[in-house]
Amino acid sequence: MVPDRRIDGILEDYDKDELVIATLCSHSSLQIFHGAKKLGFRTMGITVTQDTKHYDAFPLARPDEFVQLSSYDEMLDKADFFVENNVIIIPHGSFVEYLGPKKFERMDVPSFGNRKVLAWESDRDKEREWLTSAGVSMPEIVNDAEHIDRPVLVKYHGAKGGRGFFIAKDHNDFKLGIEHNVPYTMQEYVLGTRYYLHFFYSPIVKEGYHAGDGTIEMLSIDRRDESNIDEMYKLGAQEELKKHQLYPSFVVTGNVPVVIRESLLPKAFEMAERIVNRSIELFGGMVGPFCLESIVTDKLEFKVFEISSRIVAGTNPFINGSPYSEMIHPGMSTGMRIAKEIQMARDMDALDLILS
Ligand code: AMP
Numbered sequence: 001m002v003p004d005r006r007i008d009g010i011l012e013d014y015d016k017d018e019l020v021i022a023t024l025c026s027h028s029s030l031q032i033f034h035g036a037k038k039l040g041f042r043t044m045g046i047t048v049t050q051d052t053k054h055y056d057a058f059p060l061a062r063p064d065e066f067v068q069l070s071s072y073d074e075m076l077d078k079a080d081f082f083v084e085n086n087v088i089i090i091p092h093g094s095f096v097e098y099l100g101p102k103k104f105e106r107m108d109v110p111s112f113g114n115r116k117v118l119a120w121e122s123d124r125d126k127e128r129e130w131l132t133s134a135g136v137s138m139p140e141i142v143n144d145a146e147h148i149d150r151p152v153l154v155k156y157h158g159a160k161g162g163r164g165f166f167i168a169k170d171h172n173d174f175k176l177g178i179e180h181n182v183p184y185t186m187q188e189y190v191l192g193t194r195y196y197l198h199f200f201y202s203p204i205v206k207e208g209y210h211a212g213d214g215t216i217e218m219l220s221i222d223r224r225d226e227s228n229i230d231e232m233y234k235l236g237a238q239e240e241l242k243k244h245q246l247y248p249s250f251v252v253t254g255n256v257p258v259v260i261r262e263s264l265l266p267k268a269f270e271m272a273e274r275i276v277n278r279s280i281e282l283f284g285g286m287v288g289p290f291c292l293e294s295i296v297t298d299k300l301e302f303k304v305f306e307i308s309s310r311i312v313a314g315t316n317p318f319i320n321g322s323p324y325s326e327m328i329h330p331g332m333s334t335g336m337r338i339a340k341e342i343q344m345a346r347d348m349d350a351l352d353l354i355l356s
Contacts, residue, residue, distance in 0.1 A: 001105045001115065008352050011110055014086045016346050018042070021339060022087045025050040025066070027094035028311050028335060031319050034061035035336025039343055044087060048072055048098070072099045079108040088112060088355060090338055092311050110355040112338055116283040117309045124157075124185060127307060134278035136271050137303050139187040139295075145174045151189035156182050165250050176242065190305070192297040195260055196222050196314045199272045200289050200337055203353050204345055208328075211273040212280045218268070219289070219334050220322035221258040222314035227251040257317045259324075260296070267302055268292075275307065287354050288341065289315070289334050311335065 021036035022044035023029050033043045037060065045052065045063035048071060055062040069075060082089070089095075089111040096104050101118045104111075120126045131138055142152045151169045154177065167189055168174040178184070200217045208215035229248040232241065241247075260268070271292060279286045286309045293306040315334040318325065325332045332340070345354045 002108055002356075004352075004356060006108065007110050007356055010083055010108070011351050011355065014110075014351075016086075016351075018086050019342065019346065020044050020085050020087045021090060021342070022046060022063075022067075022082065023090040023092060024048075024095040024098065025052060025055070025063075026098075027092040028313050028316055029063075029092070030055075030058055030061040031316055031333050031335035032090050032092070032311065032338065033063045033335070034058075034319060035333050036339040037061070037064075038336055039339045041339055041342075044085070046075065048074075073103070075099055076103060076107055082109040088342060090311070090335075093308065093313060096310065110351075112342065112355060113288045113310060114284060114286055115356045117279065117286045120279075120283060121307060121309050130278060130282060131275060131304055131307060134271075134274040136274060137301065139190050139303050139305050142186045142188060145178075145186065146171050148174060148186075151191075152186045153189045154178065154184050154186050156184045166247060177247070187305070190295040190297065190303045192295040192303070194223055195258055195294050195296055196224065196312065197268055197272070197292040197294060198222070198289065198312065198315050198318075198334060199292070200334065200341075201272075201276050201285075201287060202341055203285065203287060204341070204348060204350055209269060209273070211276040212285055216269065216272050216276060217325075217328050217337070218265075218272075219325045219328075219332075219337060220315055220318040221260055221324070222255045222317060223258045224252045224314065225254040225256060227253050252313075255314045255317055257322065261300075264296065264300065264302075267300075271302060271304065288338060291315075311338065 020042045023032050025045040025047045036043050043063040045066045046069060047066055048069050052066055087109060089109050091111055101122045105115050105118055120130050128138060148168055148170050151167055154166050154168060156164045166177040168177055198220045200219055203214040205215045227249045229250050232248050289311045291308040291312040292304050294302045294304045296302055311334050319333045321331040341354055345351045
């Protein structure tokens with residue numbers, strides 16, 4: 001992990017009037033560039049294998065410059081170049097996944113948010129410890145495959161985006177689906193509606209819904225379309241489907257905007273507040289966007305199955321704002337909110353509070 005004082009030292013030498021917002025050209029980069037440009041920042045798109053021609057189709061989100069690298073590792077080798085250009089890296093889901101959390105932790109360039117969150121987020125056991133010790137309800141872990149007494153979801157370690165997960169209703173199902181020698185965990189399959197709640201924690205904004213030293217904003221909510229699982233019910237019972245080698249997959253294919261029942265909002269904020277407060281106790285606090293990936297049951301209870309502590313692609317339907325951000329900062333996306341936080345912290349001489 002790059003020590004905080006090293007990043008603080010780098011920031012001292014930055015020309016604060018020439019900050020450049022940079023990210024990898026993928027995931028939510030259009031939204032990040034669009035928001036940064038709207039606030040007058042220069043922007044830099046980093047590419048490795050990504051195409052860039054489609055950015056020409058979106059002039060208001062096209063970064064001011066592209067930097068082509070030959071590999072993800074080169075991001076670390078080019079740290080001096082980024083620092084000379086006053087770059088602030090905005091990590092998004094694909095950025096961290098492609099570079100790798102360990103390498104991202106070592107990258108010697110100021111980055112939005114607190115990188116200490118990675119150790120707590122990328123390990124499923126530590127993530128569970130963080131959320132449950134904050135008093136947030138999660139799907140229960142099921143350990144004994146021979147005595148499965150309710151539907152469970154089998155998650156292979158390192159599986160990305162739901163690929164390779166499967167549902168087992170009993171031991172037989174489990175035996176049919178399990179791949180031997182691949183480590184997995186099992187948890188109860190929660191029946192309900194999936195909602196992905198997009199929050200933003202600011203340690204520097206003091207007016208609003210208080211948590212920690214700052215405030216929490218709810219910027220938007222989405223639900224994901226998931227490849228064939230969302231549609232499979234049309235084909236009938238799963239046992240029958242398996243005979244035809246048809247297995248459900250949770251691979252994400254798109255995102256749909258959602259507004260939840262107004263009476264669920266107090267519970268949603270209370271969870272977010274507890275998670276922020278606990279993050280401060282455990283590792284100094286997460287900063288900026290975070291997403292609670294949750295299921296709401298018919299008892300109107302939230303179960304959180306995952307947290308993502310950076311901008312998620314589910315915020316992409318809201319480039320021109322959401323029903324929630326309309327009541328805080330009209331027309332503002334999560335990408336633009338990140339740029340605004342950087343702008344405010346720069347003007348308050350408090351960049352060290354939001355970068356690491
Ligand atoms: P994850 O990789 O943990 O984000 O999960 C991928 C997908 O699996 C989610 O988007 C949900 O559709 C589904 N999922 C994960 N955990 C559960 C659970 N405990 N119960 C029901 N569905 C789940």
